[in-house]
Amino acid sequence: MPRRIDTDARKAQLARAVWQVILDRGIGAVSVRTVADEASVAVGSLRHVFPTRAELLEFSAALMVQRARDRIRQLPPVEDPQQYALEVIRQLLPLTPDSRAELEVNIALIAETPALPELAGIRDDAYHQLGEACHAVVGLLTHRPRGPWTEQQARRLHAVIDGLAIHLLMADPADGDGWAMDIVRDELAALARVGADPEAGEAGTMNRAPSDPGD
Amino acid sequence: MPRRIDTDARKAQLARAVWQVILDRGIGAVSVRTVADEASVAVGSLRHVFPTRAELLEFSAALMVQRARDRIRQLPPVEDPQQYALEVIRQLLPLTPDSRAELEVNIALIAETPALPELAGIRDDAYHQLGEACHAVVGLLTHRPRGPWTEQQARRLHAVIDGLAIHLLMADPADGDGWAMDIVRDELAALARVGADPEAGEAGTMNRAPSDPGD
DNA sequence: AACTTTCTAGCACAGTCGTACAAGAAAGGA
DNA sequence: TCCTTTCTTGTACGACTGTGCTAGAAAGTT
Incomplete structure (x- = not known):
């Protein structure tokens, strides 16, 4: 047996280099050369592990999704389901450099999907x-069986999360990011209220009633 | 006076070519050559109007934003503010090839911002x-004075719209797109309920109470 | 120590990129 | 008709792209 390297570790190292290039110079700057330089590795060496550029990007994207999922799975268990859901969602918003990088990579993926059909699968998977996960949160908080109503609530929660994520990415950092989690907290509280009081609101409609502003 | 062309019309024609290339092959395929080909124009001719690639992209992006704004402004007036808001939001979701192209260009912009700082201004403007617009809708429906509560509601509505837009872009076309407008209708109805009944919900909190699923 | 296999390094290639530039075509004023 | 200015066109250049390929370094087996 000749010399062997830890292929998985090397792949992860190169994936990190991909993320760094995307963060610094955008997806357009991701080439085998820039990534190899970022990882302090020769191009031929990179191509020994990832024969094509597509494989490099595919692995980098998949690893990113896996990392986010693992981070959520390893969240310490919390009694209050509402607070647990809050922590889960916190992991999905770009509130730290790491998760911010994840989202930028994700957006770059969506933007490049027409050119790289191989990545569509990973994108759809995420x-x-x-x-x-949103559907699970809705079920956890409302104690309702799956149905059109829970599906709509889940889709709405999903939209709120993704929308907030993008806004956090674009918003003025001076604005802070507390407002985003405030909105999420509000969403979860509203859902939990249905779980606590099965008779709340008008039956027969899916509409939700915002509370009085109280100003 | 020598021969003159309608510069604005030519710029718009080239911008349309940019959008088409983005739709067909992604932002990565946008080059002066591919755009010139798409517009059936020589590269030098394109560069006579847009000396640099950055100017081409900048104008294309700005025109896209302007077109969306004009489309909304020229919306026929409707009595019911709730339905009017619904029509406005319909223009913002990728439900037609045109608005779908707008969103793809928008996402491409966000993804390429690190590489093209000139575009950040347009992105922030949009x-x-x-x-x-979201704040205006909230004011229109709830009749509340601007304040922390309306701001939070507007930010949430904004997040829902952008989140739904992305999901429509990625979702299986076989799923249809009715669910998205259903969610928007729900949001507006909930806001309108505050406007109709000033005493609704619990005072002193920003939380909103979803109605009973009614299943 | 010799051999074998993996890994590294680097050059070569055809293609595309943005940009520069020069020469010809087109069209309105003299 | 000629002249002037705008516009179009094609070519050229250096830099960069993904990929192919070869030669040598590294390390475990025998």
Whole structure:
């Protein structure tokens, strides 16, 4: 047996280099050369692990999705389901450099999908996983069986999360990011209120009633 | 006076070519050559109007934002503010090939911002305009004076719209797109309920109470 | 120590990129 | 008709792209 390297570790190292290039110079700057330089590795060496550029990007994207999922799975268990859901969602918003990088990579993926059909699968995978997580949160808080109502609530929660994520990415950092989690807290509280009081609101409609502003 | 062309019309024609290339092959395929080909024009001719690639992209992006704004402004007036708001938001979601192209260009912009700082201004402009529109809708429906509560509601509505937009872009076309407008209708109805009944909900909190699922 | 296999390094290639530039075509005023 | 100015066109250049390929370094087996 000749010399062997830890292929998985090397792949992860190169994926990190991809993320760094995307963060610094955008997806357009991701080439085998820039990534190899970022990882302090020769191009031929990179291509020994990732024969094509598409494989490099595919792995980098998949690893990013996996990391986010693992981070959520390893969240310490919390008694209050509402607070637990809050922590889960906190992991999905770009509130730290790491998760911010994840989202930028994700957006770059969506933007480049027409050019790289191989990545569509990963993108759809992440989309459906997050959708399922939202549905789980709705079920956890409202104690309702799956149905059109829970599906709509889940889709709305999903939209709020993704929308807030993008806004956090674009918003003036001087504005802070507390407002985003405030909105999420509000969403979860509203859902939990249905779980606590099965008779709340008008039956027969899916509409939700915002509370009085109280000003 | 030598021969003159309608510069604005030519710029618009080239901008349309940019959008088409983005739709067909992604932002990564946008080059002076591909755009010139798409517009059936020589590269030098394109560069006579847009000396640099950055100017080409900048104009294309700005025109896209302007077109969306004009489309909304020229919306026929409707009596019911709730339905009017619904029509406005319909223009902002990728439900037609045109508005779908707009969103793809928008996402491409966000993804490429690190590489093209010139575009950040346009992106921020569109962001704030949409934010203002959401705030206007909240004011229109709830009849509340501007304040922390309306701001939070507007930010949430903004997040829902942008989140739904992205999901429509990624979702399986077989799923249809009715669910998105259903969610928007729900949001507006909930806001309108505050406007109709000033005493609704619990005072002193910003929380909103979803109605009973009614299943 | 010799051999074998993996890994690294780097050059070569055809293609595309943005941009520069020069020469010809087109069209209105003299 | 000629002249002037705008516009179009094609070519050229250096830099960069993904990929192919070869030669050598590294390390475990025998």
